[in-house]
Amino acid sequence: KVIRFHKEDLPGIMSWNNFLKLSADHTEDEVQNRQSELDFDDPINIQFTSGTTGFPKGATLSHHNILNNGYFVGERMKITQNDKVIIPVPLYHCFGMVIGNLGCVTHGAAMIYPSEMFDAENVLQAVDEDKATVLHGVPTMFIAELNHPDFDKYNLSSLRTGIMAGAPCPIEIMKQVKTRMHMTEVQIAYGMTETSPVSTQTKPGTPIEKQVSTVGQVHPHLEIKIIDPLTGKIVPVGEKGELCTRGYSVMKKYWNDDTKTDEAIDTNGWMHSGDLAVMDEENYIRITGRIKDMIIRGGENIYPREIEEFLFTYPKINDVQVIGVPDDKYGEEVMAWIKLKEGEEATEEEIINFCKGKIAHFKIPRYIKFVEDFPMTVTGKIRKVEMREISVREMEGKEV
Secondary structure, three states, X not given: OEEEOOOOOEOOEXXXXXXXXXXXXXXXXXXXXXXXXXXXXXXXXXXXXXXXXXXOOEEEEEHHHHHHHHHHHHHHHOOOXXXXXXXXXXXXXHHHHHHHHHHHHOOOOEEEOOOOOOOHHHHHHHHHHHOOOXXXXXXXXXXXXXXXXXXXXXXXXXXXXXXXXXXXXXXXXXXXXXXXXXXXXXXXXXXXXXXXXXXXXXOOOOOHHHHOOOOOEEOOOEEEEEEOOOOOXXXXXXOOEEEEEEEOOOOOEEOOOHHHHHHHEOOOOOEEEEEEEEEOOOOOEEEEXXXXXXXXXXXXXXXXXXXXXXXXXXXXEEEEEEEEXXXXXXXXXXXXXXXXXXXXXXXXXXXXXXXXXXXOHHHOOOEEEEOOOOOEOOOOOEOHHHHHHHHHHHHHHOOO
């Protein structure tokens, strides 16, 4: 049943008030009997992946998966019953359901939903009016809040912490969240739907240089390893490879898809993320990109995130995404989709000149595309597969 915070029922949807009234029709004994029929390892949620690189798959998660993950997220954040948590992320996604809701439920914190769908001003207003202490969001949400024209009108000094996750966090945005939004203990969490979702997380006291450049350290009762994607062998500390997770959080399976399940979870129980990462001597993890996003230009491996982080330092740029597009000579070329700050103007030549002498020549974008927005999933993740499709069509028939 779909439950909505609304005064009246709608077709196929029940209002929250009428949902609460259902308790009058059932005895405590009925509830206990229902509970006794459940096993902690039963599926409780089929969570479809966002499909940023292909067709969505149904990650089947158990009570044990998600309840424990929500608890450990809250523990690392030091959430208490005194906290008020703003949850602007979708509740049908692991971020809202587990990090948001279950992180609060397991620690007695208040849950505040600023609006039915994300609206930057509603979030800022809710923080101000409710004196919220915690704010969650994907990077694009924080960017929208920081760039809202009425940002300075709202008092955000009550904020202490929050989770930024769901997509790579630009270092410059992280710094602004800590200073302009007063979230001095803001944390980065990393994971995937298939791991319930969080596998690594920063924590209070994390050195600033680690806080803005890593996704923290592994969660309790989980294992992380970095492997060579070709050989499957663990790579030395400081070397790049694919991140794999093992432990209680790994999903049961992809619903009705044994083939995809076997491709993702190996015979030893390791969930293969498809993400490229580096682990340092202190076990901090740095995500460097997606294996599928890696650009191979004339034999050189290029990681889009490195170029994105560099371009973020240009004052006129609000957001940027880098992809690889086909090229007859080099196999692939670098393309940057750039969203400028409001009121700013720039040219392709200007951006390219900014790059010259600062990054390797083969990493300088060959193509620049100025855009108003990026193709996104409903949960705020960038759909780079769609960006590539659009770019290829334009390059084949139009001027980019």
